[in-house]
Amino acid sequence: MNSRSTSRSKPQALRMRMKEEARAAILDAAEQVLAEQGLQAARMDDIAARVGVSVGTLYNYFEDRQQLLEALRDVRGGELLAQLDAELERSQPSPYRARLHGFLRCILDYSRTHFRLFSLLLENSLQRDTSREGELDRHLKMWREVSLRLEHLGQQGVKEGALRPEDASHYPAMLLDMTHGLVLRQLLAKQPVPTDELLAPLLRCFLEGAAPR
Amino acid sequence: MNSRSTSRSKPQALRMRMKEEARAAILDAAEQVLAEQGLQAARMDDIAARVGVSVGTLYNYFEDRQQLLEALRDVRGGELLAQLDAELERSQPSPYRARLHGFLRCILDYSRTHFRLFSLLLENSLQRDTSREGELDRHLKMWREVSLRLEHLGQQGVKEGALRPEDASHYPAMLLDMTHGLVLRQLLAKQPVPTDELLAPLLRCFLEGAAPR
Amino acid sequence: MNSRSTSRSKPQALRMRMKEEARAAILDAAEQVLAEQGLQAARMDDIAARVGVSVGTLYNYFEDRQQLLEALRDVRGGELLAQLDAELERSQPSPYRARLHGFLRCILDYSRTHFRLFSLLLENSLQRDTSREGELDRHLKMWREVSLRLEHLGQQGVKEGALRPEDASHYPAMLLDMTHGLVLRQLLAKQPVPTDELLAPLLRCFLEGAAPR
Amino acid sequence: MNSRSTSRSKPQALRMRMKEEARAAILDAAEQVLAEQGLQAARMDDIAARVGVSVGTLYNYFEDRQQLLEALRDVRGGELLAQLDAELERSQPSPYRARLHGFLRCILDYSRTHFRLFSLLLENSLQRDTSREGELDRHLKMWREVSLRLEHLGQQGVKEGALRPEDASHYPAMLLDMTHGLVLRQLLAKQPVPTDELLAPLLRCFLEGAAPR
DNA sequence: AATGAATGAGTGTTCATTCAT
DNA sequence: GATGAATGAACACTCATTCAT
Structure with missing residues (x-):
C-alpha cells in the first residue's frame, strides 16, 4: 500500500x-x-x-572555506549550549552554588576539548575584512547565550540570598572571563589538573572574596 | 684626545x-x-x-615578517612593563587596594590602545607551525612578568591583612583574566566606559566576594 | 508470421x-x-x-561535453540545410532574384534564432587544441553546403542573364558574409528590424552595385 | 641647477x-x-x-587575466585605427575608388596578422557573464570608428558621383562584412592569395553590381 | 641605505567525468 | 537507464622575499 x-x-x-x-x-x-x-x-x-x-x-x-569554518563554529557552539541546558535541567533542584559549579564545569570540560577551536574562530571573527556583516555577531551571540544562562542562575543566587544583588550584572562576565582564562592556562600547561581543583578556588574567591572576613 | x-x-x-x-x-x-x-x-x-x-x-x-611581528610584540610588551613599574614605583607608599587599582588601570589603559595587537599576536603565537621554538614562551614571558608583579603586590596585600593567604597563588591569574575580559568587552562595545567605572565592581567583587557578608 | x-x-x-x-x-x-x-x-x-x-x-x-556540442552543431546545421532545401524546392519556378531573396531570408530567420549558437560553436571549432582532427572541417562543411546551394542558384542567375558570370565564384562568399554581418548586427541591436527591410538594400547593392548607372 | x-x-x-x-x-x-x-x-x-x-x-x-585581454584588444584596435588614419591621410588627393581600395587593404593586411585575435576577443566580449558593463561596447566602439571612417569616405564617393546616395548608410557595414569574411576565409585557406586579387572582385561587385549593365 | 620589479611556491576553487547504487 | 556524490587535475591569483640598480 x-x-x-x-x-x-x-x-x-x-x-x-x-x-x-x-x-x-x-x-x-x-x-x-x-x-x-x-x-x-x-x-x-x-x-x-x-x-x-x-x-x-x-x-x-x-560553499567555501569560510562557510565551513562558520559551520564548525555554529555546530560546536550549539553543542556547548545544549550541554549547558542539559546540566541546568539536571541540577534544577540543587542550590545556587552547586548549580554554578556544575555549569562552569560544563564549560571547562567542553572547552578543554574545543577551546583551541573557539579561540581560533574568535580570532577569525575579529579579522576586519569579513565581508559578511553580522559575522562577528554570530560568534558573540553564542557567548551571550551562555551569559544569559549565567544571569538566570544569578537571579536564583540572589533569591537564595547567596549573592549580593548590587553587582549582579557584572557576575556573568567575570565568571566567564575567569573560566576562559582557566581553560587557556590549562591548554598551555604541561600536565592537566582535575577540573574541580581548578574551580574550587575560583568559586571560593568569587563568592567570598579575597579579603578575610 | x-x-x-x-x-x-x-x-x-x-x-x-x-x-x-x-x-x-x-x-x-x-x-x-x-x-x-x-x-x-x-x-x-x-x-x-x-x-x-x-x-x-x-x-x-x-629579518622577515615574523621577526617584525615579534619585535612589535616585544616592544609593546616592554612598554607595558615599563609603565607598570613606573606606576608601582609611584604608588609605593599607598595601601594595597589603591596600588592594585592603579596597576590594573595601567593595564586597562595600555590595552585599550594596543589590545587588538596583543590579541592578534597571541593568536600568532598559538599557531603550531612556528618553526622557532620558544616562540610562544616569549609572549607568555611578558604576561608572566605582569603576573609576577601582581604576586609581589599580593604579598603586600597579605601582609597588610587585606588578602587571605590561602588562594593567593590564584589571584594574579584571576585578576588578569577579568581585566583581559574587560578590555575585550570594551573593544567590542559601541561606546567606551571610563576605566574606573569598569574597575570598581571588579575590585569590589574580587576583594569582598559576591556573597553578602 | x-x-x-x-x-x-x-x-x-x-x-x-x-x-x-x-x-x-x-x-x-x-x-x-x-x-x-x-x-x-x-x-x-x-x-x-x-x-x-x-x-x-x-x-x-x-560521449562527453565536446561530442554534445558537436552534435548540437550538426543537428542545427542539418536543420538549416533542410529548410534551405525546402525553400529552394518551393521557389523552383520563380526567377533568380526572388529565389535568392527567399534563400537569404531563410538563413537570416534561422540564424536569428540560432546564430549565437553558430557563433559560439565556430569559436569552439577555431580553438587549436581540438584533438579530434577534421573538427573544424565538420563546421565548415555545413557552410560549404550552403555555399554550394548558392552556387547552383548563381548558375540559374547567370543563365537568366541576371548575373555577370565573371565573378560568379565570389558571389556566394560575399552574400554569405553580408548576411552573416546582418545577423550579427541584429543580434547586437536593441530592437529587431523586419527581415525584408534588411535584405532589400543588400540585394539591391549586390545586384545593381553601389555606383550609379 | x-x-x-x-x-x-x-x-x-x-x-x-x-x-x-x-x-x-x-x-x-x-x-x-x-x-x-x-x-x-x-x-x-x-x-x-x-x-x-x-x-x-x-x-x-x-590587474587580472581579463584586463590583460582587454588591454590587448584596445592596443591592437588602436594600432589598426592609426594605420587607417595614416592611409587616409596619405591617399587624401586620390579619387574615391582608390582610397577605398587602400583603406580595405589596410584592414585586410592588419587583420591577416591579428584577425584571429580580434575574432577571439569578439567572442570573449559576447560572453554574457562579463560583469563590467560596457565591455562589449569597448569592442564595438573600435569597429564603429572604422565604420565612421568608411562613412566619411562614402561621402566623398557620393560627391564624386561614384556612389548612389540612397543606400549609402548601408555601405560601411557591407564593406566591412565582406572584408571580414575575406580575412576569415584567408585564415582557413591553405595558401594565401595576394591582397589585391582578393579585393578586386569585391570592389567590382560592390561598385558595379553583380548584374550585367 | 633605499628602491620596487621580479620571483614562484602555495592555495582556494571549479567542473568534466566516473561509477556504485 | 537514471542518479548525484566523489574525484582530482587544472588554473587564476597572492604575497613574502630577493637583488640589481
Whole structure:
C-alpha cells in the first residue's frame, strides 16, 4: 500500500542521514587540522585528506572555506549550549552554588576539548575584512547565550540570598572571563589538573572574596 | 684626545638613533595596519606604504615578517612593563587596594590602545607551525612578568591583612583574566566606559566576594 | 508470421524514438544554456538541470561535453540545410532574384534564432587544441553546403542573364558574409528590424552595385 | 641647477619607457599564445613563459587575466585605427575608388596578422557573464570608428558621383562584412592569395553590381 | 641605505567525468 | 537507464622575499 511512498521516503531519509554524517565527519576533521595547524595553515587539502575524501567533496558540503569554518563554529557552539541546558535541567533542584559549579564545569570540560577551536574562530571573527556583516555577531551571540544562562542562575543566587544583588550584572562576565582564562592556562600547561581543583578556588574567591572576613 | 673616538662614536650614535627611530616608525605602521586589516591581511607592502618607504627597506630592519611581528610584540610588551613599574614605583607608599587599582588601570589603559595587537599576536603565537621554538614562551614571558608583579603586590596585600593567604597563588591569574575580559568587552562595545567605572565592581567583587557578608 | 519480429522491432523502434527525443531535449537545453551563459560558462550541470535530469544521464547520450556540442552543431546545421532545401524546392519556378531573396531570408530567420549558437560553436571549432582532427572541417562543411546551394542558384542567375558570370565564384562568399554581418548586427541591436527591410538594400547593392548607372 | 630635477626625471622617464616596453612585450606574448591555444586554453603561465618572466610579473602590469585581454584588444584596435588614419591621410588627393581600395587593404593586411585575435576577443566580449558593463561596447566602439571612417569616405564617393546616395548608410557595414569574411576565409585557406586579387572582385561587385549593365 | 620589479611556491576553487547504487 | 556524490587535475591569483640598480 504505502510501499511506494516508503520506497521513496526511506532512501531520502537515508540520503539525509548520510549527508549529515558526512558533514559532521568533515567538521570533525576540520577541527583536528585547525587545532594542529592553526587557522591559516589549515589547508582545504589537509582537511579533505583527514576525512579521507578529495577536495572537491568538501565543496559539495560547504560553499567555501569560510562557510565551513562558520559551520564548525555554529555546530560546536550549539553543542556547548545544549550541554549547558542539559546540566541546568539536571541540577534544577540543587542550590545556587552547586548549580554554578556544575555549569562552569560544563564549560571547562567542553572547552578543554574545543577551546583551541573557539579561540581560533574568535580570532577569525575579529579579522576586519569579513565581508559578511553580522559575522562577528554570530560568534558573540553564542557567548551571550551562555551569559544569559549565567544571569538566570544569578537571579536564583540572589533569591537564595547567596549573592549580593548590587553587582549582579557584572557576575556573568567575570565568571566567564575567569573560566576562559582557566581553560587557556590549562591548554598551555604541561600536565592537566582535575577540573574541580581548578574551580574550587575560583568559586571560593568569587563568592567570598579575597579579603578575610 | 678622544676627539677621534667621538668623531667616530658620535655619528655611530647618530646612526643608531636614526636606525632606532626608523624601526620604531615601522613598528608603529605595522601596528596600525595590523589593527585595521588583521593578522593575515596585513601585507608587507601595506606596512611599507604606511611608513612611506618601499618593501625592501623593511627587510633592512627586520629579518622577515615574523621577526617584525615579534619585535612589535616585544616592544609593546616592554612598554607595558615599563609603565607598570613606573606606576608601582609611584604608588609605593599607598595601601594595597589603591596600588592594585592603579596597576590594573595601567593595564586597562595600555590595552585599550594596543589590545587588538596583543590579541592578534597571541593568536600568532598559538599557531603550531612556528618553526622557532620558544616562540610562544616569549609572549607568555611578558604576561608572566605582569603576573609576577601582581604576586609581589599580593604579598603586600597579605601582609597588610587585606588578602587571605590561602588562594593567593590564584589571584594574579584571576585578576588578569577579568581585566583581559574587560578590555575585550570594551573593544567590542559601541561606546567606551571610563576605566574606573569598569574597575570598581571588579575590585569590589574580587576583594569582598559576591556573597553578602 | 512476423508477429515475433515485430514484437521485438516495435519496442526497439519505440526505444529508438524515446532515445532520440531525449537527445533532442538535451540538445535544446544545451542550446538555451549556451546562449545564456556562453560557451565556457555553460556547465554540464546547468544543462542537465535545464533538461530536468542529472549529469550522469547526459553521459548516457553523449560521449562527453565536446561530442554534445558537436552534435548540437550538426543537428542545427542539418536543420538549416533542410529548410534551405525546402525553400529552394518551393521557389523552383520563380526567377533568380526572388529565389535568392527567399534563400537569404531563410538563413537570416534561422540564424536569428540560432546564430549565437553558430557563433559560439565556430569559436569552439577555431580553438587549436581540438584533438579530434577534421573538427573544424565538420563546421565548415555545413557552410560549404550552403555555399554550394548558392552556387547552383548563381548558375540559374547567370543563365537568366541576371548575373555577370565573371565573378560568379565570389558571389556566394560575399552574400554569405553580408548576411552573416546582418545577423550579427541584429543580434547586437536593441530592437529587431523586419527581415525584408534588411535584405532589400543588400540585394539591391549586390545586384545593381553601389555606383550609379 | 636642474641637475637634481633631471637626476630624478630621467630615471622616471626611463622607468616609464621600460614599463611600457614590458607591457608591450607581455601583450605580444599574450597574442601569440592566444592565437596558438585559443581563448580558454591560453593560461597565464603560458603567457608568462612566452615572455620569459614568471606569472607574478604579469600581475605587476595587469590587474587580472581579463584586463590583460582587454588591454590587448584596445592596443591592437588602436594600432589598426592609426594605420587607417595614416592611409587616409596619405591617399587624401586620390579619387574615391582608390582610397577605398587602400583603406580595405589596410584592414585586410592588419587583420591577416591579428584577425584571429580580434575574432577571439569578439567572442570573449559576447560572453554574457562579463560583469563590467560596457565591455562589449569597448569592442564595438573600435569597429564603429572604422565604420565612421568608411562613412566619411562614402561621402566623398557620393560627391564624386561614384556612389548612389540612397543606400549609402548601408555601405560601411557591407564593406566591412565582406572584408571580414575575406580575412576569415584567408585564415582557413591553405595558401594565401595576394591582397589585391582578393579585393578586386569585391570592389567590382560592390561598385558595379553583380548584374550585367 | 633605499628602491620596487621580479620571483614562484602555495592555495582556494571549479567542473568534466566516473561509477556504485 | 537514471542518479548525484566523489574525484582530482587544472588554473587564476597572492604575497613574502630577493637583488640589481
